[in-house]
Structure formats: structure tokens, C-alpha cells
Amino acid sequence: MRTKVDIIDQIDGTCYCDAIIHEKDDEYYCRHDYVSSSIREACQDMVLSDEQLKVIRERLLRSINEGLSKETHASATVKCFITYVQDLPSGKERGKFLALDLGGTNFRILLITLGENHFDMKSKIYAIPQSIMTGSGVELFDHIAECLLNFIKDQGVYKQQLPLGFTFSFPCQQLGLTKGLLSQWTKGFNCSGVVGQDVVKLLKEALQRRGDSTVDLCAILNDTTGTLMSCAWKNPNTRIGIIVGTGCNACYIEKVENVELFDGDFSKPYVIINTEWGNFGADGSLDDILTEYDREIDRNSLNPGKQIFEKIISGMYMGEIVRLMLVKFTKQKLLFNGQVSEQLNTKGSFLTKYVSDIENDEKDNFTKCREVFHELGLSHASDQDCMNVRYICEIVSRRAAHLVSAGAATLINKMDFNSVTIGVDGSVYRFHPNFHDLMVGKITQMVKSNVKFDIMLSEDGSGRGAALVAAVASCSV
Numbered sequence: 001m002r003t004k005v006d007i008i009d010q011i012d013g014t015c016y017c018d019a020i021i022h023e024k025d026d027e028y029y030c031r032h033d034y035v036s037s038s039i040r041e042a043c044q045d046m047v048l049s050d051e052q053l054k055v056i057r058e059r060l061l062r063s064i065n066e067g068l069s070k071e072t073h074a075s076a077t078v079k080c081f082i083t084y085v086q087d088l089p090s091g092k093e094r095g096k097f098l099a100l101d102l103g104g105t106n107f108r109i110l111l112i113t114l115g116e117n118h119f120d121m122k123s124k125i126y127a128i129p130q131s132i133m134t135g136s137g138v139e140l141f142d143h144i145a146e147c148l149l150n151f152i153k154d155q156g157v158y159k160q161q162l163p164l165g166f167t168f169s170f171p172c173q174q175l176g177l178t179k180g181l182l183s184q185w186t187k188g189f190n191c192s193g194v195v196g197q198d199v200v201k202l203l204k205e206a207l208q209r210r211g212d213s214t215v216d217l218c219a220i221l222n223d224t225t226g227t228l229m230s231c232a233w234k235n236p237n238t239r240i241g242i243i244v245g246t247g248c249n250a251c252y253i254e255k256v257e258n259v260e261l262f263d264g265d266f267s268k269p270y271v272i273i274n275t276e277w278g279n280f281g282a283d284g285s286l287d288d289i290l291t292e293y294d295r296e297i298d299r300n301s302l303n304p305g306k307q308i309f310e311k312i313i314s315g316m317y318m319g320e321i322v323r324l325m326l327v328k329f330t331k332q333k334l335l336f337n338g339q340v341s342e343q344l345n346t347k348g349s350f351l352t353k354y355v356s357d358i359e360n361d362e363k364d365n366f367t368k369c370r371e372v373f374h375e376l377g378l379s380h381a382s383d384q385d386c387m388n389v390r391y392i393c394e395i396v397s398r399r400a401a402h403l404v405s406a407g408a409a410t411l412i413n414k415m416d417f418n419s420v421t422i423g424v425d426g427s428v429y430r431f432h433p434n435f436h437d438l439m440v441g442k443i444t445q446m447v448k449s450n451v452k453f454d455i456m457l458s459e460d461g462s463g464r465g466a467a468l469v470a471a472v473a474s475c476s477v
């Protein structure tokens with residue numbers, strides 16, 4: 001007789017599948033039972049056991065400690081950059097602030113008004129053409145400066161000298177609140193002449209070249225810091241900010257005495273550390289869990305060998321991992337009657353959004369899945385193909401959620417607070433139907449038993465968070 005527990009064990013020990021579609025004579029079947037066994041077997045290398053996740057936590061903690069240590073910081077893969085943000089918002093911040101948000105799919109400019117228990121936000125999205133993303137740094141910052149000046153003119157605040165927080169979501173070594181040296185480009189950007197340079201200075205120079213700027217650039221930050229700050233504005237218990245969007249990164253609150261390179265204000269007990277954990281694994285410490293798909297993605301990326309943790313989690317790569325699996329399994333005649341479409345064969349054609357769409361279908365219906373297949377020239381798919389592809393999407397997104405959870409649990413256990421709120425932002429977390437629940441389940445298993453935690457969706461961390469950092473900094477630097 002098969003019980004519910006047998007099913008859970010059979011799948012991978014952590015089946016969250018709530019879709020028990022057949023329950024008869026005390027026998028239970030979940031929809032994973034209807035996935036072809038050949039597909040289940042072929043996906044096994046994507047499943048991480050609790051033991052593997054424990055090892056990943058231990059290695060990540062070691063990498064974080066290497067980033068924090070004076071002796072090992074230079075060679076560390078997880079840099080643990082000091083943000084120089086030492087105060088969380090009190091909720092009493094007031095005024096008008098500008099924010100620039102650069103670091104992923106969109107470039108945004110925002111005008112934020114903080115008032116009592118409310119905030120107002122006007123924002124505009126500007127495109128960054130591919131030619132600028134991989135052109136020269138001067139072109140990039142000239143483009144940003146031009147958009148900024150157009151925005152403040154449109155908003156009627158051109159004459160006011162407003163504080164500006166610049167969310168620049170690439171790995172930066174900060175030397176103060178207004179000085180950040182770019183360590184490396186990620187997420188498809190590759191502008192020449194910027195790595196090793198102070199991006200605040202480059203933006204200020206671009207504004208000066210235009211000669212008509214009146215903004216007061218008073219803080220540079222990462223979107224993780226913005227996420228933590230924007231959640232802390234609502235919930236002072238927030239001690240971690242995580243992004244699962246185009247990229248993946250996290251920041252947390254660390255005691256200043258644990259940060260050996262800290263040269264900020266020692267009268268304050270904590271400082272936010274931008275871990276840049278996306279680069280975890282660049283020293284080979286994740287090699288034993290990487291699959292052939294992960295390796296192919298890395299080989300074909302703009303930054304081979306780097307950002308390995310990010311590449312097995314984030315939205316920039318998740319859809320492509322699924323696509324590579326689908327192509328391989330189709331060639332092996334495990335899917336689509338062995339017929340690969342031209343679209344499916346095209347790099348980048350399987351959007352990460354499709355993973356959410358497919359997993360969003362009701363348990364016995366493949367409406368969204370069939371829409372995706374139609375887009376991909378796979379209208380010949382059978383119901384069995386739909387079942388199998390949904391399983392593949394689940395396996396890939398679940399691995400991502402479990403890896404982020406391992407990271408979050410590492411930080412929670414390291415900080416040693418009794419209660420922690422985690423602020424999370426990014427479209428993968430926001431729109432994937434199970435990401436939040438998967439994280440809650442896995443983190444619960446991994447944190448010390450006396451710690452309570454909850455996960456809160458950040459409302460526009462990159463924008464409001466930048467304004468809050470600018471506000472808290474009071475533009476004193």
C-alpha cells in the first residue's frame with residue numbers, strides 16, 4: 001500500500017506537490033506519478049538532497065567569512081562588500097528624493113516623496129539599448145545623465161537641489177557612501193572603461209559634461225540594500241535583503257567587529273554587508289552539484305567561471321536551463337515525439353516567465369503550457385509532454401528556491417537574532433507561484449530551532465530603498 005509519505009519519499013524527499021489527483025483505498029497518487037519515469041530519472045541531477053544543501057550552507061558560510069576577513073578578502077569569491085549603511089530607517093524620514101535604478105532589465109528614474117506613513121512615487125522606465133550595454137562607459141553614463149535631466153525637467157523639480165540615491169546593482173567595492181569601484185560587470189552588461197573605476201565619479205562627470213545638473217548625488221547602493229531598507233521602513237525586524245530577479249544577491253546586517261576591513265563609524269554596532277553571493281562557486285566550490293546544463297550556460301555566458309550561484313538560480317538563466325533540458329530530452333526521444341522545433345533550438349527562446357506560466361496551470365489542465373508550446377512551435381505536444389515539461393520546470397525552479405533558502409538560512413544562523421524578517425524582491429520570487437512557499441518550507445528546515453523568520457515582498461526596494469538611504473544619510477557626505 002502506498003501512503004502519502006511514500007509518495008513524498010519517492011519523489012525527492014521534499015515534494016510540495018499538493019495535487020493529489022487520485023486517492024483510493026488508502027493509496028495516494030500525486031501528479032508527479034504521471035510524469036514519465038524516464039524523465040524523472042533524467043532530471044535526478046537537478047535534485048538537491050538535504051545533505052547537499054547542508055554542505056552548500058557550510059561552504060557558503062566559509063566563503064562569506066573569507067570575504068569579511070582582511071587576510072582573505074582579496075582572493076574571496078563572496079566579497080562581502082561594506083555598504084557604509086549603518087542606520088535603518090526610522091519611518092520618520094520626510095521630503096523629496098530622487099533615485100536612479102540601474103542594474104538589470106530596466107533603467108528607471110524615480111521621484112519619491114516620503115511623508116507620514118505614506119510615500120508617493122513618480123517613475124519612468126528608460127531603455128538601455130544593447131549597443132550601450134556593451135559599448136563604452138562614457139556612452140552609458142552620458143545616456144543616464146541625459147535621461148535624468150529629462151526626467152527632472154518633466155517632473156518640474158529641475159531647479160531644486162534634490163538628494164539622489166543611485167541603486168547600481170553590480171558588484172562594487174564601496175569606499176564610502178558615495179564611492180564605489182565596479183569589480184565586474186554582470187547580467188549582460190559589459191561597458192568598457194568602467195571596471196575598477198568609481199561609478200559615482202563617472203556619473204558626476206557625465207552630469208558635469210552636460211553642465212546643467214542640480215542634483216545632489218549622495219549615496220550609491222545595491223538593490224539588495226534598497227530592498228532591506230524599504231522593508232525595514234515598514235518592519236524594523238528586517239535584517240536580510242535578497243534579490244531573485246535577473247541576478248541573485250543578498251545583503252544582511254553584520255556586527256562591525258566581524259568586518260575586519262571596516263573603516264566606518266565604530267560608534268554604531270552594525271553595518272549592512274552586500275555579500276555578492278551570486279559569485280559563490282567561482283572557486284569551484286559548487287562544481288559537484290553543477291549539471292551539464294549549468295556548465296553549458298556558464299561556457300556560453302559573458303562571464304564564464306564567474307557568478308556560478310547566480311547562474312543556477314536567477315531569472316537570466318532559469319528559462320535557458322529548462323530549454324537545454326528540453327532540447328536534450330527531445331533529441332533522446334523522451335519528449336515531443338523526438339521533434340525539436342526551430343524556436344526551441346534557439347538560445348534564449350524559453351523565457352523564465354514561461355516557467356511561472358507553466359507551473360501556474362491548474363493541476364489537471366495545461367492551458368498556459370499549451371500557449372507556451374504554441375509560441376515555441378511545439379503544438380504537436382501530447383498531454384504527457386505537458387505533464388513532463390511541467391515537472392522539468394518544477395525541478396529547475398525548486399532547485400533555485402532551495403539554493404536561495406540555503407543562502408538565507410546561512411545568513412540567519414550566522415547573525416544569531418531570535419527573529420528575522422527577510423525582504424525579497426525580483427520577478428522570479430514575485431511571480432513564480434511556489435517560490436515563496438518553497439523558501440518558507442526549506443528555510444524552516446535549515447534554521448536553528450529557536451529562530452523565527454518571515455519573508456516579506458519588498459515594494460520597490462531599488463527605488464524607495466535608494467531614497468531611504470539618501471534620506472538616512474542626510475546627504476552629509
Ligand SMILES: Nc1ncnc2c1ncn2[C@@H]1O[C@H](COP(=O)(O)OP(=O)(O)OP(=O)(O)O)[C@@H](O)[C@H]1O
Pocket residue numbers: 103104105106169187223243244245246247248314315316317351352353354356357425426427428429431432
Ligand atoms: N513571471 C515571471 N516569472 C519568473 N521570472 C520572471 C517573470 N517575469 C520576468 N521574469 C524574469 O525576471 C528577471 C527580471 O527580474 P526583475 O524584474 O526583478 O528585474 P531586474 O531589476 O532586472 O533584476 P535584478 O534586480 O536582478 O537586477 C528576468 O530574468 C526575467 O526573465
